[in-house]
Amino acid sequence: xxxxxLSAQPPRTLVIASxxxxxxxxxxxxxxxxxxxxxxSCDVKILGMTTRGDQxxxxxxxKVGGKGLFVKELENALADGRADLAVHSLKDVPxxxxxxxxxxxxxxxxxPRDAFVSNQYTTLAALPAxxxxxxxxxxxxxxxxxxxxxxxxxxxxGNLDTxxxxxxxxxxxAIILAAAGLKRLGLGERIRSLLDPEDSLPAxxxxxxxxxxxxxxxxxxxxxxxxxxxxxxxAVEAERMVSRALGGSCEVPLAAYAxxxxxxxxxxxxxxxxxxxxxxxxxASSPAPDEARALALGREVATxxxxxxxxxxxxxxxxxxxxxAFSNPSAPDSA
Numbered sequence: 001x002x003x004x005x006l007s008a009q010p011p012r013t014l015v016i017a018s019x020x021x022x023x024x025x026x027x028x029x030x031x032x033x034x035x036x037x038x039x040x041s042c043d044v045k046i047l048g049m050t051t052r053g054d055q056x057x058x059x060x061x062x063k064v065g066g067k068g069l070f071v072k073e074l075e076n077a078l079a080d081g082r083a084d085l086a087v088h089s090l091k092d093v094p095x096x097x098x099x100x101x102x103x104x105x106x107x108x109x110x111x112p113r114d115a116f117v118s119n120q121y122t123t124l125a126a127l128p129a130x131x132x133x134x135x136x137x138x139x140x141x142x143x144x145x146x147x148x149x150x151x152x153x154x155x156x157x158g159n160l161d162t163x164x165x166x167x168x169x170x171x172x173x174a175i176i177l178a179a180a181g182l183k184r185l186g187l188g189e190r191i192r193s194l195l196d197p198e199d200s201l202p203a204x205x206x207x208x209x210x211x212x213x214x215x216x217x218x219x220x221x222x223x224x225x226x227x228x229x230x231x232x233x234x235a236v237e238a239e240r241m242v243s244r245a246l247g248g249s250c251e252v253p254l255a256a257y258a259x260x261x262x263x264x265x266x267x268x269x270x271x272x273x274x275x276x277x278x279x280x281x282x283x284a285s286s287p288a289p290d291e292a293r294a295l296a297l298g299r300e301v302a303t304x305x306x307x308x309x310x311x312x313x314x315x316x317x318x319x320x321x322x323x324x325a326f327s328n329p330s331a332p333d334s335a
Contacts, residue, residue, distance in 0.1 A: 038227075106233040117175050204256040
């Protein structure tokens with residue numbers, strides 16, 4: 001039976017597995033609404049779950065299992081049939097999915113940029129020397145240190161509401177968050193300015209939602225196919241290839257961002273040291289790439305970064321983390 005005949009038979013019930021943070025539940029509800037429009041008679045439910053990644057807040061992700069901690073329980077629900085699909089912020093999804101699972105749809109991207117949030121200042125450049133800026137991301141930290149060495153960068157933990165509360169009580173002069181998370185939760189008014197990708201290159205997949213299912217369910221893949229946005233998928237596939245090729249993890253300040261312009265996909269990648277003292281950049285473009293060309297584009301940028309010594313940075317950070325000399329307690333978060 002082909003996918004057209006499968007998709008012609010609407011599903012009766014679908015269960016979405018989701019983390020229970022407010023942003024993750026918004027994302028699951030967003031998918032549920034989209035599915036209701038496609039299949040009005042379908043009963044779409046959300047199975048909220050607290051993952052180990054949400055529970056472990058005092059240790060580095062690399063020490064306890066990496067980004068996979070944020071999706072493992074959701075994948076268990078897919079494997080045992082409690083859920084049909086899981087909704088993820090692609091920025092937080094490991095570059096290699098476990099055997100038996102597939103990323104079947106990538107939805108149209110929200111704003112991928114980083115956002116400057118402050119109650120007193122309008123831009124990073126307006127911050128006085130010595131101002132404390134909060135971020136949960138090594139990528140953002142490295143770029144802040146490289147461009148604004150006069151500022152003090154400190155870790156910022158917690159979910160989106162917790163981070164904003166810390167700003168509001170004066171712990172930070174400003175914080176850097178993903179614009180997509182703020183906009184999705186109706187908090188766009190908190191954004192004082194958006195950071196140009198030239199100044200703060202987004203993480204691979206930032207702003208995009210991915211839908212994961214158990215492999216071997218062609219009928220489910222067919223039902224979800226209308227949610228797939230090919231242009232976004234090509235961009236994030238190229239970005240994720242950069243990270244995959246370089247062995248990127250939450251311990252490595254690595255950024256990759258692809259955008260469409262005049263029918264071509266333009267990809268830029270960065271690998272840096274956490275102190276911002278060394279920043280490697282590479283870029284390339286490809287006309288109207290399909291999946292294979294998008295992957296090739298990502299490999300091209302990764303190869304260019306490798307030639308500049310990116311793997312030396314990655315290995316050094318991995319060794320420092322293993323020795324306990326370097327610690328990044330931040331956790332992936334859509335903001």
